Amino acid sequence: MFAQLTDWYPVILSIKVALIAVTVVLITGLPLSRLLSRVDFPGKDVVEAAITLPMVLPPSVIGYGLLMIIGKNGLLGQTLGNLGLSVIFTWWAAVLASTVVSFPLMYQSAKAAFLSVNENFEKAARTLGATEIKIFFTVTLPLAWPGILAGLILSFARAMGEFGATLMVAGNIPGQTQTIPLAIYFAVESGKEGIARTLVAIITVFSFVVIFWVNRWAKKQKY
Amino acid sequence: MLKTKIIKKLWHFTVELELELDNSIMVLWGHSGAGKTTFLHCLAGLCKPSSGIILLNDRTLYSSVEKVNVPTRLRNIGYLFQDYALFPHMTVKQNVMYGLKNYKHLHLTKSPVNPLELLNSFGVGHLVDRYPSQLSGGEKQRVALARALAVQPELLLLDEPFSALDKNSKIKLRQEIKDIHTRWQIPFILVTHDEEDAGFLGDRIFTLNKGVPVTSSIA
Numbered sequence: 001m002f003a004q005l006t007d008w009y010p011v012i013l014s015i016k017v018a019l020i021a022v023t024v025v026l027i028t029g030l031p032l033s034r035l036l037s038r039v040d041f042p043g044k045d046v047v048e049a050a051i052t053l054p055m056v057l058p059p060s061v062i063g064y065g066l067l068m069i070i071g072k073n074g075l076l077g078q079t080l081g082n083l084g085l086s087v088i089f090t091w092w093a094a095v096l097a098s099t100v101v102s103f104p105l106m107y108q109s110a111k112a113a114f115l116s117v118n119e120n121f122e123k124a125a126r127t128l129g130a131t132e133i134k135i136f137f138t139v140t141l142p143l144a145w146p147g148i149l150a151g152l153i154l155s156f157a158r159a160m161g162e163f164g165a166t167l168m169v170a171g172n173i174p175g176q177t178q179t180i181p182l183a184i185y186f187a188v189e190s191g192k193e194g195i196a197r198t199l200v201a202i203i204t205v206f207s208f209v210v211i212f213w214v215n216r217w218a219k220k221q222k223y
Numbered sequence: 224m225l226k227t228k229i230i231k232k233l234w235h236f237t238v239e240l241e242l243e244l245d246n247s248i249m250v251l252w253g254h255s256g257a258g259k260t261t262f263l264h265c266l267a268g269l270c271k272p273s274s275g276i277i278l279l280n281d282r283t284l285y286s287s288v289e290k291v292n293v294p295t296r297l298r299n300i301g302y303l304f305q306d307y308a309l310f311p312h313m314t315v316k317q318n319v320m321y322g323l324k325n326y327k328h329l330h331l332t333k334s335p336v337n338p339l340e341l342l343n344s345f346g347v348g349h350l351v352d353r354y355p356s357q358l359s360g361g362e363k364q365r366v367a368l369a370r371a372l373a374v375q376p377e378l379l380l381l382d383e384p385f386s387a388l389d390k391n392s393k394i395k396l397r398q399e400i401k402d403i404h405t406r407w408q409i410p411f412i413l414v415t416h417d418e419e420d421a422g423f424l425g426d427r428i429f430t431l432n433k434g435v436p437v438t439s440s441i442a
Binding site for chain 2: 118120121123124125126127128129130131134138139142143
């Protein structure tokens with residue numbers, strides 16, 4: 001039923017792509033969600049809608065949008081080309097696609113988590129002489145952490161599962177840009193059902209273990 | 224010694240209060256929505272007055288004329304929140320120690336308070352390793368008081384300190400706050416909507432109605 005996997009590249013690449021994407025999403029999403037949960041400005045609703053858009057748009061639309069930016073004739077693609085660099089059809093394009101689609105999940109979860117922190121804790125820290133940076137790292141972040149962690153899991157899962165946009169910008173180059181979802185699709189298409197089943201099992205078990213472990217860990221973080 | 228005049232415009236009325244306070248307890252009494260908490264927030268720097276002046280021991284903390292607005296963390300004003308605002312992810316000990324490192328530079332002249340002795344003197348020394356969720360209302364209040372006093376504030380603000388307590392704990396804690404005040408010798412401003420608490424604790428009582436003091440009495 002399962003075929004022996006001769007090429008582990010898609011598995012390793014998928015994990016690598018998802019880890020990098022989630023790191024980028026965490027580093028950019030946390031400050032942005034924190035900022036937008038506290039400040040108000042005209043046009044904020046428009047900005048927030050734009051941030052959330054990749055979550056609901058079809059992946060092919062994301063893929064096409066990215067092609068227009070990093071493609072050979074794209075806005076950024078041309079500039080990079082002049083420097084002798086190319087992102088399109090490399091695994092970095094897969095990272096980019098995964099980052100864009102998983103960003104809204106991180107943003108939404110982190111924003112809700114920050115808003116759930118009672119402002120009195122931050123005010124109390126202020127009256128105790130703490131600087132804003134200290135308050136963020138010792139009060140706000142630890143209290144918002146369970147929600148942020150949930151966002152991290154969702155982003156990771158979404159990044160691992162990214163298919164449509166990845167296919168359009170990174171292509172399906174075995175040994176270079178072929179992630180698990182792409183490998184499964186092309187294995188089924190070319191009749192290698194055994195390989196497809198093995199990959200399906202790997203990604204399912206892996207995702208299950210990650211979610212199970214993180215949920216258990218979060219349960220222990222009760223005050 | 225606190226000297227202040229604060230004018231803070233809110234959307235439906237204006238809080239306007241002028242007072243001078245030596246090392247005594249002043250009670251601000253009024254119905255909810257009368258602007259009491261707003262006044263405390265302005266003193267602590269948690270919100271900005273529309274205009275006015277705040278002088279604490281001859282240090283200008285706020286002045287609309289001189290364009291001074293010292294941030295909360297440098298004001299050295301203790302604040303006891305209505306819900307106590309104990310950090311839920313820290314133990315009692317960590318809560319009480321939280322402010323000490325921040326205030327190192329301010330207290331080189333004063334001898335430091337040992338926070339654990341402070342907890343002992345409030346009768347909660349045995350609870351140092353507990354988390355706030357494992358404390359009763361009265362215990363939370365004592366810990367919150369110890370946390371606010373550990374950084375040796377020059378003024379202590381208490382926002383409805385008894386509202387979350389049953390009658391017996393309240394009567395006990397009222398007396399304790401009076402004793403603490405005698406020991407610390409700094410001005411206290413206490414906000415309450417309870418007339419009995421106001422009468423028991425206040426050296427002076429301000430009655431606040433829609434932001435404006437209607438009476439001031441000396442108890």
